Amino acid sequence: ETGVTQTPRHLVMGMTNKKSLKCEQHLGHNAMYWYKQSAKKPLELMFVYNFKEQTENNSVPSRFSPECPNSSHLFLHLHTLQPEDSALYLCASSQEVGTGYDEAFFGQGTRLTVV
Amino acid sequence: GQNIDQPTEMTATEGAIVQINCTYQTSGFNGLFWYQQHAGEAPTFLSYNVLDGLEEKGRFSSFLSRSKGYSYLLLKELQMKDSASYLCAVRDSNYQLIWGAGTKLIIKP
Numbered sequence: 444e445t446g447v448t449q450t451p452r453h454l455v456m457g458m459t460n461k462k463s464l465k466c467e468q469h470l471g472h473n474a475m476y477w478y479k480q481s482a483k484k485p486l487e488l489m490f491v492y493n494f495k496e497q498t499e500n501n502s503v504p505s506r507f508s509p510e511c512p513n514s515s516h517l518f519l520h521l522h523t524l525q526p527e528d529s530a531l532y533l534c535a536s537s538q539e540v541g542t543g544y545d546e547a548f549f550g551q552g553t554r555l556t557v558v
Numbered sequence: 559g560q561n562i563d564q565p566t567e568m569t570a571t572e573g574a575i576v577q578i579n580c581t582y583q584t585s586g587f588n589g590l591f592w593y594q595q596h597a598g599e600a601p602t603f604l605s606y607n608v609l610d611g612l613e614e615k616g617r618f619s620s621f622l623s624r625s626k627g628y629s630y631l632l633l634k635e636l637q638m639k640d641s642a643s644y645l646c647a648v649r650d651s652n653y654q655l656i657w658g659a660g661t662k663l664i665i666k667p
Contacts, residue, residue, distance in 0.1 A: 546603045
């Protein structure tokens with residue numbers, strides 16, 4: 444248990460569906476992140492929120508839409524995804540962006556399959 | 559561009575020692591992290607290096623040479639539970655983490 448909880452753990456969705464991934468952290472952190480992890484590839488940073496403000500959007504397609512209602516919760520809304528979007532989506536949190544030693548705590552991820 | 563290189567896969571024997579290397583080219587440097595990720599689980603923090611030298615933590619040690627853009631993770635007295643992927647990541651000048659693709663470590667009896 445890392446203090447970061449993601450739901451659902453597994454998700455299969457059609458290309459026309461709309462779904463949301465949820466992340467919750469109980470660590471009192473101010474920064475939250477969405478990463479995409481594909482097999483044999485580096486973790487890809489998708490979005491960063493620092494004190495509820497989005498500070499990074501790494502050229503992510505608009506079919507992925509983040510939402511951060513407060514420092515403890517982060518959502519990733521999905522719509523009209525493509526099969527190549529199938530991957531493990533990891534949420535992480537850290538104390539705050541902008542410090543060197545800022546250990547990231549990860550959730551266990553949502554394994555997404557787009558059919 | 560920014561780049562982190564580490565071997566894709568390594569195999570070692572239970573009880574032995576293994577060294578996993580990581581080389582990096584990033585815009586700026588604000589520390590290097592090693593994470594462990596078991597299959598189907600979250601990555602978990604192992605070590606952080608920001609100054610040159612060796613950091614020891616039990617059976618695991620991590621080394622950094624900033625001038626060479628090089629780090630390694632040393633695992634001693636290997637146990638079967640050490641079978642996992644090991645991820646190297648560097649914090650760049652914008653304080654973003656740049657990740658390697660990970661090294662899958664297979665431990666054999």
